[in-house]
Amino acid sequence: MSTRIAFLKGHGTENDFVIVPDPENAIDLPPAAVAALCDRRAGIGGDGLLHVVRSAAHPEAKDMAAEAEWFMDYRNGDGSVAEMCGNGVRVFARYLQRAGHATEGDLTIATRGGVKRVHLAKNGDVTVGMGRALLPEGDVVVSVDGRSWSARNVNMGNPHAVAFVADLAHAGDLYSPPAHEPATAYPDGVNVEFVVDRGPRHVAMRVHERGSGETRSCGTGACAVAVATARRDGADPAVTGAPATYTVDVPGGTLVITERPDGEIEMTGPAVIVATGEFDSAWLEGVLA
Numbered sequence: 201m202s203t204r205i206a207f208l209k210g211h212g213t214e215n216d217f218v219i220v221p222d223p224e225n226a227i228d229l230p231p232a233a234v235a236a237l238c239d240r241r242a243g244i245g246g247d248g249l250l251h252v253v254r255s256a257a258h259p260e261a262k263d264m265a266a267e268a269e270w271f272m273d274y275r276n277g278d279g280s281v282a283e284m285c286g287n288g289v290r291v292f293a294r295y296l297q298r299a300g301h302a303t304e305g306d307l308t309i310a311t312r313g314g315v316k317r318v319h320l321a322k323n324g325d326v327t328v329g330m331g332r333a334l335l336p337e338g339d340v341v342v343s344v345d346g347r348s349w350s351a352r353n354v355n356m357g358n359p360h361a362v363a364f365v366a367d368l369a370h371a372g373d374l375y376s377p378p379a380h381e382p383a384t385a386y387p388d389g390v391n392v393e394f395v396v397d398r399g400p401r402h403v404a405m406r407v408h409e410r411g412s413g414e415t416r417s418c419g420t421g422a423c424a425v426a427v428a429t430a431r432r433d434g435a436d437p438a439v440t441g442a443p444a445t446y447t448v449d450v451p452g453g454t455l456v457i458t459e460r461p462d463g464e465i466e467m468t469g470p471a472v473i474v475a476t477g478e479f480d481s482a483w484l485e486g487v488l489a
Contacts, residue, residue, distance in 0.1 A: 214452025231279025286419015
């Protein structure tokens with residue numbers, strides 16, 4: 201029998217998501233279903249999907265239930281599972297506030313990248329504690345349209361390759377994943393950021409997100425860019441003892457990233473719910489048939 205399933209649409213600096221509230225983890229969302237919902241012509245449309253589940257009801261989050269009531273079961277636009285999505289966490293928190301599950305102030309959200317601490321500010325911004333960056337050793341090179349650049353390998357719970365370029369147009373259309381070497385550096389694929397300077401502690405970036413193509417914004421990518429830029433600038437907070445704050449322009453807006461001397465990284469930016477609706481389960485079953 202056909203049923204109506206509620207959804208919302210939201211974005212963080214125009215990185216947009218289909219939001220499916222499912223507290224008891226009762227809705228089956230295989231990869232093909234997620235891809236259909238995220239399809240911009242035949243579905244609702246989004247860079248990814250935020251499946252909102254109580255941590256206690258999800259096998260991957262049960263161990264985090266004591267710390268965080270809600271689990272962000274995040275999927276890329278092609279249906280693949282991702283460890284973490286910084287813009288997604290902000291939108292997830294905004295949804296919890298809208299639904300009455302959270303209020304202004306602090307809350308925690310479980311993700312595959314661990315429990316994230318979030319602050320909902322009165323001015324509408326959302327700050328997310330993104331954890332610490334890992335900087336794997338080894339040279340990485342990324343290539344687009346015959347151009348190649350050395351890239352900084354940064355892991356924010358998901359893998360990133362950060363390349364500094366003379367012109368963001370050199371990144372090409374970013375529909376397809378930029379080539380990278382060595383192939384063994386990223387066995388599960390990689391998010392690739394191309395970066396130019398805009399001013400002191402101010403950069404701009406474009407990104408290819410694995411599983412989604414070019415997106416208007418990437419929160420973990422902005423964090424990776426800030427970390428890579430701080431190391432390039434000799435502003436490693438662990439060495440200087442002072443926080444390093446960078447403004448990162450993305451095609452969809454601006455994020456502010458601060459890395460503290462203890463390595464903790466905070467990301468601040470907007471999060472907006474733009475629409476609510478329902479889709480018919482029979483439509484989804486037809487897509488999957």
